[in-house]
Amino acid sequence: GAGVSQSPRYKVAKRGQDVALRCDPISGHVSLFWYQQALGQGPEFLTYFQNEAQLDKSGLPSDRFFAERPEGSVSTLKIQRTQQEDSAVYLCASSLRDQTYEQYFGPGTRLTVT
Amino acid sequence: AQSVTQLGSHVSVSEGALVLLRCNYSSSVPPYLFWYVQYPNQGLQLLLKYTTGATLVKGINGFEAEFKKSETSFHLTKPSAHMSDAAEYFCAVTVPLGTGGSYIPTFGRGTSLIVHP
Numbered sequence: 001g002a003g004v005s006q007s008p009r010y011k012v013a014k015r016g017q018d019v020a021l022r023c024d025p026i027s028g029h030v031s032l033f034w035y036q037q038a039l040g041q042g043p044e045f046l047t048y049f050q051n052e053a054q055l056d057k058s059g060l061p062s063d064r065f066f067a068e069r070p071e072g073s074v075s076t077l078k079i080q081r082t083q084q085e086d087s088a089v090y091l092c093a094s095s096l097r098d099q100t101y102e103q104y105f106g107p108g109t110r111l112t113v114t
Numbered sequence: 115a116q117s118v119t120q121l122g123s124h125v126s127v128s129e130g131a132l133v134l135l136r137c138n139y140s141s142s143v144p145p146y147l148f149w150y151v152q153y154p155n156q157g158l159q160l161l162l163k164y165t166t167g168a169t170l171v172k173g174i175n176g177f178e179a180e181f182k183k184s185e186t187s188f189h190l191t192k193p194s195a196h197m198s199d200a201a202e203y204f205c206a207v208t209v210p211l212g213t214g215g216s217y218i219p220t221f222g223r224g225t226s227l228i229v230h231p
Contacts, residue, residue, distance in 0.1 A: 004157070035221075043204070044221075
């Protein structure tokens with residue numbers, strides 16, 4: 001079956017532009033996580049959805065970051081007024097139930113802010 | 115909150131040699147532990163996980179890991195390295211729901227495995 005997909009795979013934005021990153025989780029997966037992965041680092045938690053409910057957004061770096069999952073499937077991570085420090089790979093992962101289950105990761109979106 | 119430390123940002127082995135990637139964790143409650151592998155320009159893929167029960171866990175591609183509570187470790191091993199094992203490896207920790215710890219999965223900084231012919 002299809003895995004987790006993310007689009008676009010690569011995004012170049014000029015500083016100050018808004019960007020929207022999309023995640024299509026595996027069908028039927030309840031939980032969805034967004035992570036930020038800086039070069040040479042492990043994934044850092046951004047936010048967590050259980051179905052359409054955003055249960056935790058404590059990892060979002062600033063109020064320029066916003067995530068939604070309105071129908072409990074596809075999720076969008078939006079970054080407003082991008083800054084150079086936002087350059088990273090943004091990973092989406094879904095799991096069948098909760099964080100104790102295996103997470104299935106998408107390939108990520110590499111964001112470069114110039 | 116939980117934490118993970120991966121000792122060694124790079125590990126270099128010869129093809130056919132033993133692979134040992136180290137992971138130590140910190141958790142105030144019994145943890146769930148995971149190893150993921152990441153190939154270039156790809157997402158993370160689960161190698162194996164420990165939740166409860168047998169402390170020696172076998173995963174895909176010949177990898178295994180042993181949960182040692184007394185040493186707070188979950189080291190990843192493979193008896194004989196293949197060239198195709200060259201990748202980035204991440205250890206991660208979380209805790210069961212309702213145990214009081216943070217459910218947010220915490221990842222280590224990763225260890226790059228280099229395999230020489």
